Amino acid sequence: MQAQISKKRDDVELKQINSMVTEAKAVTDQVFNDDLIVKGSACVGLDCVNGESFGFDTIRMKENNIRIKAQDTSSSASFPTNDWQITFNDSGNGGLNRFSVENIDTGKTPFSIIGGAPSNALYVQSNGNVGFGTSTPVVQMHSKDGNTPTLRLEQDGSAGFSAQTWDIAGNETNFFVRDATNGSKLPFRIQANASNNSIYVASDGDIGFETSTPDGQFDIAHSANANNHAFLVSPTSNVGVNIDNGFLPNGLFDVQTTGGVSNFTVTETGVYVKNAILPGASAPSDERLKQNIVALTDATNVLMKVYPKSYFYREDIIKKYGFSDRKQFGVVAQELEKVLPELVTSKDLGQGDFYKTVDYNSLIPILIQALKEQKLRIDELEGEVSNYAALDNRLNALEAQLNSKNKNAKR
Template sequence: MAIRNSRLRTVAFGATALVALAGAASADQVITDDLIVDGSICVGMDCVNGESFGFDTLRLKENNLRIRAVDTSNSGAFPTRDWQITFNDSSNGGQDKFSIDDIDAGRTPFTIEANAPTASIYVDDGGRVGLGTGSPVVELHVVNGDSPTMRLEQSGSSGFTPQTWDVAGNETNFFVRDATNGSNLPFRIRPSAPQNALYIDTDGDIGLGTASPSARLDVVGSGEMQSLLLADTTGTPGVRGLLTMTNEGGSFITMENTATSKSWFFTHENAAAGRFIISRSDSDGDDAMFVGHDGTFRVGGDGSAAQGGMSLDAVGNLTIGGTLSQSSDKNAKMAIVPIDGSEVLEKVAALPLSSWTYKHDAQAGVRHIGPMAQDFHAAFGTGHNDTTISTLDTSGVALAAIQELNARNAAQQALIAELSARITQLEETIAD
């Protein structure tokens, strides 16, 4: 026991002597064996005899504090990088900090400033990282009193245009902020947004309200009218595309009413004709609408003019398989005044009539008979302009002229009957 105590006293004395000798800078001490200190160690120009360590095991004490690791490897591919732990800047007015320096590269990859809040960075026993919390519940948990934010900044140091994005969230919304361009918020999600409000499937299909989109864009609603609103409100002049859908081959948009199990299809035909078709799921084509690549528009008749329905070609020729009905309800009219049939008949009699061909029908040589719109408008003053004639107006003019002719014919017949009676009476008188 005496030998052991003697050794402890010798070690303790040696440690004290090292501190004293270091302070006196009388000579470097080289120890060629392991050094075991049974107690605390103070290293630095300001260590004093009788230092009060408290619970400190190793204390660095002076006005410039550094711990440098110098790797002397000099062969093969062994790493040789030197590192340093720096406590505060050495310059007057410098930064209070704790940092790790890459000495060989002249860089400082890690720094903690003085007064950083508790749990600024916290790694728990499950490997979860907390920023601002000592109780992270996910792999990366960020806590802040107002709009916790992550910034992605492209500095321009690699030659690319500087750009800064923020990803943040608060009680109003989760958002992406374009911090470079006016801090606009191009993407936002409001709290309590419904399940699968926006869903992108493994094949790129997008679901709005569904986790099982069955088309490139599948919109599913529940209990209320759902719509996809496309609007350009920028006020920017010029042509702007609001929605582009591209597919290799035919494509279609389905609007399904799950309450009735009925659907409507907006279809780009997968055939040589390449028509745009609007039809219902239970349709046989008779109530479908067809738009051809040549500008024709057809309703019903399976898209064929020969099958009835209605057909409007690109130059305005309208063919219908039924009747043409125009509104003439007296309840929809005002400023009703009678017409002078005699005046109408005189204008009809004076109206120039011709046989002619529309310029767009010149090659086909299709002929028509009728007045020129300018002459008709000058005579009767009807219609929106002097380049078109309403069939309702031509019918009205024709009826007015017919009525006047009928009235004149009736008067003539009455006169003929009267004259015939006189002649008969005269003949009877002569015979007597």
């Protein structure tokens, strides 16, 4: 390995240079065709003086424009040739006090430290942890500041996209994301001392609130028991409210009680409401909504073929759907279907179980018509009774007259 260095100027020459003598004495460059070893310290620069006090310095550079340039003279196309330079401070009046690494070939400065930077502005620990503002980084990247340490992500528009700046920061109040471009709005915040698993995203994308085991696409744990669900969007996208652990919504939307019993269920075929109270409920019945209107007839004969019964729901059905365990009154769907099939349908009562149901409301018009038919029949019978009463009165009057004549004849 060969190295070259200019021979140190003598004191007279240094004095001439420092005094700005116009006729400087030429100094012949010294070339050493072997390694150069200096047992001591070395000073390089126009302002080095004889008797320089080095202290602990091994190499000192001393003048008003200090640069270290690495000039690569590789000539083969397969070798890198980039030239680099370490720059100490700007050379112009009012320039920056800086330590920089410059890419001479591109004219860019990828790394700079500005004078006045605080201690440990950048600190790399032996284990690779990086500290910003701390010499004891405890994680891979550790930022420390007296007030709201912040990471800024700035898109400057240089690539043709709209400029946008986001800040990720935290302080004694909360951890937050700040939209610095749009009025420093805070669209996302987590208060200090938030509970474990306040927001949890599982590996399959399911989201849990105060639970690390979401049982569906969206799971809000119940306040009384974190294993249960105050609100649950199931894996099949059904929505449930108050769902116990191990149970799922029994329809598109399902409100349950303890043990998976449904109080209100919306399925693809209808709505199920347990013990419904619907004050003021009504059905659309405007004449302008209807066509093919036909008056009911012979309702009495139809109802004579309907056989009301009393019954109890099976115990397993009571447990599964929360039906009442009290005596019920109604009709059997399969029997009614033979007489009035329009009033019987098959619906999902939850959990994919289809059973026949009866439209009791539609029985009301038939009952009304049957009542009217009975009223007409009663009116007819009452008319006949009135006729019989009048005839009876006439017979009684005739009988009285005959009896009276018979008595007069005997005299």
